[in-house]
Amino acid sequence: MSVIHDGLIITKRQLLQLSRVPEVLIFSTIQPVMFVLLFRFVFGGSIETAGGDYVQFLMPGIFVQTVSFTLAGTAVGLAEDMTKGLIDRFRSLPIARSAVVLGRTLGDATLNVVVLLVMGVAGFVVGWRPTSGGLSIAAGFLLLLSFGYAMSWIGVFVGLSVRDSRAANGLVFIIVFPMTFLSNAFAPTSNMPTVLQYVAEWNPVSTMVAGCRELFGLPNVFGVTANSWPSQNPLEMSLIYMLIIMSVFVPFSIRKYMKASAR
Amino acid sequence: MADTIIAEDLVKTYRNGEVRALDGLNLSVPEGSVLGILGPNGAGKTTCVRVLSTLLTPDSGRATVAGIDVIKHPDQVREVIGLSGQYAAVDETLTGWDNLVMFGRLYHLGKKSAIARADELLEQFRLTDSAKRPIKTYSGGMRRRLDLAASLIVRPKVLFLDEPTTGLDPRGRIDMWNVISGLVSEGVTLLLTTQYLEEADQLADSIAVVDHGKVIARGTADELKDQIGGDRLEVSVHVDDMNVAAEVLARLGGEVHRDEGLHRLSIGVTNGSAVLTEAVRGLDAVGVKILDLALKRPSLDDVFLSLTGHAAEEEVQS
Numbered sequence: 001m002s003v004i005h006d007g008l009i010i011t012k013r014q015l016l017q018l019s020r021v022p023e024v025l026i027f028s029t030i031q032p033v034m035f036v037l038l039f040r041f042v043f044g045g046s047i048e049t050a051g052g053d054y055v056q057f058l059m060p061g062i063f064v065q066t067v068s069f070t071l072a073g074t075a076v077g078l079a080e081d082m083t084k085g086l087i088d089r090f091r092s093l094p095i096a097r098s099a100v101v102l103g104r105t106l107g108d109a110t111l112n113v114v115v116l117l118v119m120g121v122a123g124f125v126v127g128w129r130p131t132s133g134g135l136s137i138a139a140g141f142l143l144l145l146s147f148g149y150a151m152s153w154i155g156v157f158v159g160l161s162v163r164d165s166r167a168a169n170g171l172v173f174i175i176v177f178p179m180t181f182l183s184n185a186f187a188p189t190s191n192m193p194t195v196l197q198y199v200a201e202w203n204p205v206s207t208m209v210a211g212c213r214e215l216f217g218l219p220n221v222f223g224v225t226a227n228s229w230p231s232q233n234p235l236e237m238s239l240i241y242m243l244i245i246m247s248v249f250v251p252f253s254i255r256k257y258m259k260a261s262a263r
Numbered sequence: 264m265a266d267t268i269i270a271e272d273l274v275k276t277y278r279n280g281e282v283r284a285l286d287g288l289n290l291s292v293p294e295g296s297v298l299g300i301l302g303p304n305g306a307g308k309t310t311c312v313r314v315l316s317t318l319l320t321p322d323s324g325r326a327t328v329a330g331i332d333v334i335k336h337p338d339q340v341r342e343v344i345g346l347s348g349q350y351a352a353v354d355e356t357l358t359g360w361d362n363l364v365m366f367g368r369l370y371h372l373g374k375k376s377a378i379a380r381a382d383e384l385l386e387q388f389r390l391t392d393s394a395k396r397p398i399k400t401y402s403g404g405m406r407r408r409l410d411l412a413a414s415l416i417v418r419p420k421v422l423f424l425d426e427p428t429t430g431l432d433p434r435g436r437i438d439m440w441n442v443i444s445g446l447v448s449e450g451v452t453l454l455l456t457t458q459y460l461e462e463a464d465q466l467a468d469s470i471a472v473v474d475h476g477k478v479i480a481r482g483t484a485d486e487l488k489d490q491i492g493g494d495r496l497e498v499s500v501h502v503d504d505m506n507v508a509a510e511v512l513a514r515l516g517g518e519v520h521r522d523e524g525l526h527r528l529s530i531g532v533t534n535g536s537a538v539l540t541e542a543v544r545g546l547d548a549v550g551v552k553i554l555d556l557a558l559k560r561p562s563l564d565d566v567f568l569s570l571t572g573h574a575a576e577e578e579v580q581s
Contacts, residue, residue, distance in 0.1 A: 002371070009368045017356045020397060085352035089413070092316050093369050094341040 003096040010090075010103025014077070015110065028073070029115050032066040033122045039186060040126050047187050049221070059128045060140075060212035061185030064205055066119065067112055067148030068180055072172040074108050074155025079168040082160060087260050098254050105152040112148045116141060132217030140215035143238065147208050150245040156253035160260050185209050190223030201225040204241040210234035265330075267421055267452040268292040268315060273324035275310050275476075284310040285321065286476035292454055292469075297447055299467030300456040301567070307476035308456035309349065312425045315454065316346045329420050329452075345414030345422045349429060351406035352413075353398050359385060359409050360394040363416065370417045384412040388442065404435030408442065415446070422446065424455040428462060440465055460564055474571045487566045495565060496538055497529040498546070499555035511545040520568065526554070531561075531569075 018025045039062065040055050049057040078101070081087050090100045120128075120141075130137050155172070162168040182196065183189075183205040189197050200206050201222075210220045211234040222231045230237040270290040276283050284307050292298040300308050313319040315326055317337035326333040329343045353362045360381055367377030385394045388408040398406060407427065414422065427443065428436040443466055447453055457463050463470050464484045472480040472487070480487060496515075500508045505521065509528055512519050515538055517531045532538045535558045546553055 005371075006369060009365060013354060013357070013361075013365050016361060017354070020356050020358075020361075084355070085348050085350045086354060088318055088348055089346070089352040089366075090369075091318055092341060092344065092346040093366070094338060094371075095369050 003099050003102065006095040006099035007102035007106060010100050011107040011110065014104065014107030018111070025111070025114065028111065029118045032062060032115060032119050035062050035065070036119060036122050036126065043186070049188060053127070055123070055127045056129070056216075056218050057188075057213075058186065059123045060209050060216060060218070061180075061183075062123075063116065063119065063144050063212060064147065064208045065180040065185055066115060067144050068151055068176050068205060069172075070108050070112055070148040071151040071155040071158065071176055072169060073111065074104060074152040075159035075162070075168040075172050076165045077108070078104060078156060078159030079162055079165040082163050082260065083165065087160075087257070091257075091260065097258055101153075101156045101253055101257050105149060105156065108152045108155075109145060109149045112145055116144060130216035130218075132215060136215045136217065140212050143208070143211060143215065143235070146242055147204075147238065150242040150249075153246060153249040153253055157249050157256055160253065160256040179203060180205050183209060184220075184222075188221050188223070189225070190221060192223070194224055197223050197225050201228055201230055204238065206230070207234040207237040207241065211238045265294055266291040267294045267330075268298070268326075268328055268454055270311070270315065270326045271324055273311070273314055273326060274322045275307075275314060275319065276322055283476050285314065285324075288324070288473070288476060289478055290454075290471060292452055294452055295450050296468045297453040297455065297466055299463035299470045300454065300473050301458070301460065301463045301470055302456075302473035303458060303571075306473045308458075308473055309425055310476070311473070312346070312348075312423050312454070312456060316344055316423050317341055318346075342417075343420045345416075345419035347407075347411045347414040347422075347424050347427060349426045351398070351410040353406065353410055355398045358395050358397055359390055359401070362398065362409065363413060366413045367416050372416070380416055384415060388412045402435070404431055404438055407431060407435070407439060411439075411442065419451065421452045422454070424453065426456055426458065428457070428459070436462075460567065472567065472570055480566075480570050488561045490566065494532055494535045495529050495559050495561055496532050496535070496542060497527055497555075497557045497559060498542065498553060499525065499527045500546075500551055500553060502526050504551040507549050508546055508551045511549060511551070512542065515541055515545070532558075 036059070039058050044054040044058070047054055078087070087100070158171060159168050162171060183200050183203045185205060189200045189206070192200060207230050210231065213220050214234060220231070220234070225231050268290065270288055273285045273288040274283070275285040288307065288311060290298065300311060302308050310319065314321050315328060315333060317333055317340050320334060328340050331339045331343070333340050354365070357365070363381035363384055364377050367380050368374070372380060385391045388411070390405060390409060390412070393401060393405060398409065401409065411424070411427070424443070428439045431439060440462070443453070443455070447466070455466060469481065469483055470487060471478045480490065482490070498508060498512065505523070505526060505528070509519050509521060512528055512530050515530060520529045539556070539558055543553065543556070
């Protein structure tokens with residue numbers, strides 16, 4: 001299939017970039033590790049979590065936060081290609097329409113594999129011990145990678161719409177930051193005002209975090225929303241969210257790419 | 264000879280029709296020839312290239328490249344064209360070699376052929392020494408050469424160059440001209456846009472002057488110069504004498520063009536030497552001191568001015 005072939009060449013280009021400018025890879029792994037350490041040791045003592053110490057509660061949250069920010073990586077990368085005229089060049093080549101964006105999202109997914117691995121090790125060093133079986137843990141990481149991949153497709157749309165890498169970065173922070181904090185990622189929702197508990201309950205980040213906690217062998221604790229469907233079925237709800245994101249943003253993003261223009 | 268590029272009545276509007284980037288543009292470029300599209304910023308040059316190179320769909324009109332319909336079969340058009348835009352569209356973090364191999368692979372060359380073609384092009388464009396350096400470290404001229412090389416990977420039949428020398432220093436520009444002339448001698452059909460009259464004069468077989476999204480004149484450089492008729496008489500006078508001198512010259516014929524900055528007046532003339540004498544007498548009679556006087560063959564600048572009423576290189580708000 002030529003889409004896959006062309007897409008992989010774009011992915012390879014991105015990996016080649018990383019090898020030419022290794023700082024990018026280093027910083028994009030240091031940042032989440034720094035978050036692990038900060039939350040573990042700064043907030044760890046003051047946030048009460050049922051069932052186990054804070055690091056068990058924290059790790060799934062930080063994993064989800066990190067893969068959510070794939071949106072930023074993809075958006076900034078594509079916005080840069082756009083301003084530099086590379087998208088124009090790619091579009092003048094006889095390649096499949098989805099190849100460039102497909103390659104980009106696959107590249108960012110590959111980067112996520114490395115980042116999650118490093119974070120997992122860092123978590124282990126500071127005391128993270130998932131208690132479920134190997135298969136469940138693997139499923140957890142697969143879920144995280146899939147969510148990162150779905151977020152990456154939103155990033156394609158944002159990057160091609162905003163056309164400026166700084167603007168793209170700014171916009172993504174406005175979207176993703178509140179999303180990750182208005183959730184159960186860093187603190188249990190049970191202490192939030194009731195209205196916010198409902199918002200957090202339906203937040204895809206929350207269902208993802210709850211799903212991962214389940215897969216890593218940690219019981220979930222909910223406040224007023226304990227009996228709701230997303231709280232009861234976080235894994236299913238997460239998969240539904242991913243399906244929705246992909247079925248909306250894959251066609252939209254490819255359309256956007258076809259009409260993309262630098263000015 | 265058949266026309267390799269044909270554009271008929273191309274229209275492209277932006278902002279709900281407020282801006283007509285292309286307003287019924289017609290073009291044809293015979294096989295193996297060079298058409299220079301000349302026009303100020305905002306005239307529609309880039310939009311024209313973007314439509315012909317399949318990056319943009321026009322609102323209406325028809326265009327074919329190498330006999331293929333641009334709107335109906337963009338994929339097939341992409342197989343036979345090369346495009347080099349206003350800026351070097353290459354990955355700056357990668358080396359020149361990396362870039363050419365990547366683009367070669369995207370043109371579906373095998374790994375070996377992509378590498379061989381990259382080496383060949385780097386040699387041809389005198390970039391072999393910098394092949395393994397990131398593009399970030401290249402000079403503007405080197406970037407443009409690499410960008411051009413990237414558009415030549417599969418030896419396209421038709422090449423679009425959008426302002427290939429904008430932003431280059433004079434040396435880089437002459438360098439680029441030599442490279443382009445070399446390509447033309449190999450038989451590629453070339454459409455190039457430029458806002459530099461000298462560049463069109465140097466490189467193009469035929470020139471299309473574009474303004475407000477339309478071709479307003481067409482021909483060789485000489486034909487265009489003949490169109491505005493004969494030579495031009497230029498007189499420089501003291502700033503206080505401008506009005507008086509203009510009156511005198513107006514009596515000798517034609518419209519007087521005033522360049523306030525240079526205190527220079529010019530008129531189109533047909534029988535140059537006779538008018539020259541009359542002008543000297545006339546100006547002397549009203550007591551105007553002539554600072555400089557010259558009879559000139561029109562430049563493309565003059566052509567542009569007489570066709571559009573504004574200079575080619577000035578910024579035009581669209």
